[in-house]
Amino acid sequence: MTDQPISAQQEQQSATPSRLRRALDSDFYYAFRRSPVAMVSAAVSLLLILSAIFAPLIATTNPFDPTSLNLMNGFTPPMAPNAFTGETFLMGTDDQGRDVFSTILYGMRISLFVGFAAVLFAVVLGIFLGLLAGYFGGWIDSFIMRTADVQLTFPSILVAMLIFGIAKGITPIEHRDQMAIWVLILAIGLSDWVQFARVVRGATLVEKNKDYVSAARLIGRRPSTIMLRHILPNILSPVLVIATISLALAIIAEATLSFLGVGAPPTQPSLGTLIRIGQGYLFSGEWWILFFPACTLLALALSVNMLGDWLRDVLNPRLK
C-alpha cells in the first residue's frame, strides 16, 4: 500500500458528493421553486403518501377486517343515509358494505408499498446485472443483455402476469392471500429490471475506461469494490430519474394486475381491485365505487410521474 491509491480514492470520493450536493443546494432548489408543476406534484404525492401511511388514524373503519363489515350497508351512495341502517358515508360504500373512503386509504397503502418495493427490487437487480455486464463485457455482457432483449420483446404486464401465475401455482393456497403482495412485488420488479440494467451498463461502459477506474484497477482493487465504490456513485443520477418514473408505472402495473383479478386478494382490495369491483356497477348507476378510487389512482400516478419528469429534466438533461 502506498500513498497514491489513497489520494486517488479521496479525490474520487470528494468529487462525487460535491457534485451531488451542488445540484441539491443550488440548481435543484432553484428549479423546484421555479416550477409550479413540480411543487403541485410534490404536494399531491406527499399528501397521498402521508394519508396512506397514516390510514389507520384517518380512516373511519378498517375495511380489511371482514368482521367489521355490515353487508346491509352495501351500495350506499356518497353523503346519503343507507336505506336499511341509516349510516352515512363520505364516498359511499361498495358491494360488500365497505366504506369507499377508508378502503381507498388502505388500498393506497398496498398500491404504494407494492410500487416502492417493486421499484427497489428492480433497481437493485438492474444495477447488479448492469454493472456486471458493463464492467466485465464479453460473454457475461452478451448473456445478460440478450436476456434483457428477449424480455423486452414481451410487454412487461405480460411478463408480470406470467411470473404471478407461476408463483401462484407453487405457493400453497393457505398462504396465497399473505403471499399475494410479495408475489406482486416480485412479478412487477422482475418485469422492470431491464431498463435499469441497460442504463447502468451503458454508463458503466463509459466510466470504466476513465482514468480513475484504470487507476483503481492498477493498484489491485477487487472488481466488486471498483464497481460498487467507484463506478456506481457516478452513474446513480440517471438511475434515480428512471426509478421515479418507474414508480408511477409500477403503481399502475399493480392496479392493472389487480384490475385483471390476479393481484391483491378480494378481501384486501387495492385501488385496482376497487376499480374492478366498481366497473361492474357502472351501468346500474353506482358510479362512486369506481369513480373515487380511479381519481385517487389518477392523482397518485400523475403526480409521481410529473415529479419524475421534472427530476429528469433537472438532474439529467441528456435523458430528454
Place this chain on the structure above:
Amino acid sequence: MKKTSTFLAVAALLSSTAVVSAETLKWARAGDALTLDPHSQNEGPSHTMRHQMYEPLIIRDTSGAFVPTLATDWAPSADNPNVWVFNLREGVKFHDGADFTAEDVVFSFERAKQPNSDMKELIGSITAVRAVGDHTVEIETDGPNPILPSNLTNLFMMDKGWTEANNTVNVQDFEGGEITYATTNVNGTGAYRLVSREPDVKTVMVRNEEYWGRNDFPMEVSKIVYTPIQNAATRVAALLSGEVNFLQDMPVQDLARVDGTDGLTVKQAPQNRVIFFGMNQGADDLEADNVDGKNPLADVRVRKAMSMAINRDAIRQVVMRGQSQPAGMIAPPFVNGWTAAMDGESSTDLEGAKALMAEAGYGEGFSIRLDCPNDRYINDEPICQAAVGMLGQIGITVNLDAIPKAQHFPKITDSKTDFYMLGWGVPTYDSEYIFNFLVHGRESDIGTWNGTGFNNADVNAKIKSLASNTDLDARNADIAAIWRVVQDEQLYVPIHHQVLNWGMSDSVGIEVDPEDQPRVKYFTMK
C-alpha cells in the same frame, strides 16, 4: 372504454344491423360449456350447449311436463315390472347422415354407465338395456322404477358408428384434463349442428335442415353464435349495444337498466336451482384449516353455527337485489320432497351461533379456506365474500379462493376442498336426484358430488331403496325421513334459491325455462 365506443357506434346502426342479422341468435352467458362430451360433466351450461345439438329420449317443457323427443312413447312393460319399454322415433338421422336406431340407444346407455361418466348416478338402477328390433328398447332396472323417465331428460344419444370410428367410446377423464374427439366434435340428432368451437371464446352452430322436427318447431334461428363473457358489465354492454341479442346470467344490478332500454326485454321466473355451501365433515383433519389433529367441521354444532351466522336476508337484499329466495334446505321448491317448513328452518342468530361455537370448543374460532366459483352462479363471488364477513363475526377466519368453475368443480369431485360453494338444479323434479349426488356416501358410481364425507349406512340404504319403491306414499315418507337427517346434521348450509332472468332483444321470442335450459329450436325471431 372500448365497449363504450362500440356501444355508441352500434347504437347508431342498431336498426339496420338488427334487420340484417335477424336470424342469428347472438347468445352470451357468463361461462362456457365445460366439455361437449355428452356423458361427462353433469352441469347446467354444458347440458344447455349439448341440448342444441344432441338429444335425449325425452325432454321437459317449461312447465316440467315430459315431451317425447327421440322416444315417441314409453310405458312399463306388461310382462315384467322391472322393465320400461321405449318406442323410438323413426326416420331420425344423425348430423353425419347415419340412421338413429335402437343400437345407438343401447350404446349410449352403456357409455353413460362408464366410470368416467358423470351421468351414471342417474341410471344407477339400470341393469340392462336391450334393443328389440330397430326402434324399440327395453330398459331393465334392479327393481320396479316408477320415476325412470325423469332421469333420462339430460341423457344424450350418440351414434355408435361415429363414436367407434373416431375412437371416442370412452368418456373423457375430465378431472385428469383429458381431451378426446367427443369433447370438441359433435354428431347428434339435434336441431343445430356444430360449425366451430373455441372453448371459452366462441361456439358457432347452424340450423340442421334435415332435423326430424324441422316443421314441428319454429326453428327460426338459422345460426347460433355463443360467446361466454365472464365480466358482468361487459356482458350487459354487449346486450345494450346489440352485439348479442340473448343473454343468460343477467347481472341483477342491471335488470332495470336493460328492461328500461327500448328494444330490450328481461323475462323472469323462479329457477329450479339452490345455492349452498358444503363442509367436509368426514375427514379426521382438514387440509384447509388451521386446527391440527381434529376437524372442526365434524362437529354438528360448528356446522349449525355457520348456518346461523349467514344472514340470508342481507344477501337477498344487497347482493341479489331481491332476486333470490332465502333457503333452508337444498331442494328447490319445484322438487318432490320440498316442504315450506324445512325451507324455513334457517335463521340468523349471531349470539346463538357464538354460543354453539364455544360449546363445541371453538370459542376462539379457527381459520379455513372457502373455495368458490367466479363464473357459474349469479353473484357467486360476492356471496362468498359476504360469507367471509358473516363467518368472521363468529370467529371463523375465512380465506377466499374464487376461481373459474372449470377448476372449481374438479376440486369438489376430487375431494380437494373442505369448504365450498355449489349450486344444484334438479332436472328430475324429485329428491332422489339430490340424494344420489349429494347425500349418499361417495362411491365410484354414486355420491360423486358429495364432498362432505357424510356416509351413513342407514341413509345410504334408504336412498338406494327409493329407486324401486312403487308405493309412492311410503317413498315420500322415506324422502321426508332422509331430509330430516340432512337437516339435523346440517349437511350443507343452504343460501338461496335463484331467480332466473334472461335478457333479450324484442326480436327474440322465448319463455324462461325454470331449469335455465333454453332450447333454440323453440325460439322465434322477428
